[in-house]
Amino acid sequence: MSDSNKTDFTNPSTFILLGIPGLEAAHVWISIPFCIMYIIAILGNFTILFIVKMELSLHGPMYYFLCMLAITDLVLSTATMPKMLSNFWFNSREIDFSACLTQMYFIGCFLVMESGIFVAMALDRYVAICHPLRHSTILANPVVAKIGLAVVLRGGMLILPYPLLARQWPYCRTNIIPHTYCEHIAVVKLACADISVSSYYGLFMVFFVRGLDMIFIAVSYIQILRAIFSLPTKDARLKALGTCSSHLCAILAFYIPVIFSSLTHRFGHNVPLHFHVLIANVNLLVPPVLHPIIYGVRTKQIRNRLLRLFTHKRT
Numbered sequence: 079m080s081d082s083n084k085t086d087f088t089n090p091s092t093f094i095l096l097g098i099p100g101l102e103a104a105h106v107w108i109s110i111p112f113c114i115m116y117i118i119a120i121l122g123n124f125t126i127l128f129i130v131k132m133e134l135s136l137h138g139p140m141y142y143f144l145c146m147l148a149i150t151d152l153v154l155s156t157a158t159m160p161k162m163l164s165n166f167w168f169n170s171r172e173i174d175f176s177a178c179l180t181q182m183y184f185i186g187c188f189l190v191m192e193s194g195i196f197v198a199m200a201l202d203r204y205v206a207i208c209h210p211l212r213h214s215t216i217l218a219n220p221v222v223a224k225i226g227l228a229v230v231l232r233g234g235m236l237i238l239p240y241p242l243l244a245r246q247w248p249y250c251r252t253n254i255i256p257h258t259y260c261e262h263i264a265v266v267k268l269a270c271a272d273i274s275v276s277s278y279y280g281l282f283m284v285f286f287v288r289g290l291d292m293i294f295i296a297v298s299y300i301q302i303l304r305a306i307f308s309l310p311t312k313d314a315r316l317k318a319l320g321t322c323s324s325h326l327c328a329i330l331a332f333y334i335p336v337i338f339s340s341l342t343h344r345f346g347h348n349v350p351l352h353f354h355v356l357i358a359n360v361n362l363l364v365p366p367v368l369h370p371i372i373y374g375v376r377t378k379q380i381r382n383r384l385l386r387l388f389t390h391k392r393t
Contacts (some may be wrong), residue, residue: 151369203298331365
């Protein structure tokens with residue numbers, strides 16, 4: 079007797095997204111906070127883009143990178159949440175094979191881009207604090223544009239092997255993905271072939287690419303802190319620290335879930351599957367929610383422009 083979950087197909091026309099395995103009965107309830115966070119992420123990041131566009135004083139390297147971060151967060155959350163919510167609300171679990179690989183590519187690509195943006199923002203803070211008189215010269219608009227282009231190209235090229243390798247594997251076991259979206263490792267684990275290349279390349283992306291980004295950010299902030307604590311007055315030190323605090327909070331909001339999710343997915347064999355899936359969703363959804371809140375609260379120029387916007391509307 080044939081099992082509907084195990085067929086002899088080589089490349090399935092569709093995959094089935096199971097959602098959160100073991101918590102299917104709670105999908106509707108889980109969808110409520112997820113939907114609220116998605117709405118907050120959309121409104122918050124669009125607000126950041128609107129404020130930077132309207133406020134001429136914010137047309138500088140730091141805020142250009144912040145706009146790139148907002149766009150990246152919008153793409154990351156939108157690449158997963160609509161399909162996930164349709165699964166939870168309408169039991170719409172099927173996803174086309176090509177659409178699944180496209181989703182996998184976009185998620186991986188924009189995660190690498192976001193990591194690169196944090197490196198660019200660390201560079202901006204380093205130049206602003208360690209070489210303040212040369213900031214506008216070193217990070218002129220053409221240089222900022224080239225950095226942004228390099229970040230985009232790096233993300234697009236480094237993640238390209240994900241779907242290319244995943245497409246060539248034979249899938250003869252099952253087409254059911256125990257996840258809410260087409261996560262790279264969750265998909266390639268379904269292949270009935272040696273997926274060592276995909277697995278090792280995924281580890282390379284986590285430890286080498288993001289690891290190098292984190293080292294660069296750490297080195298930048300060591301230099302920044304040395305420069306800050308050499309300032310003559312306490313007020314000057316606090317002011318300089320204030321310009322970096324929002325960036326540091328955003329970095330922690332991004333890297334901690336990413337690293338934790340990657341490590342538990344590969345090495346946490348005793349961790350329940352539903353915990354893996356929840357952490358992976360937190361990894362994609364929480365940073366887009368927190369980033370506009372962090373920058374809106376901690377960045378004086380954005381906070382003041384936002385207050386003026388609401389005051390003007392009320393008037």
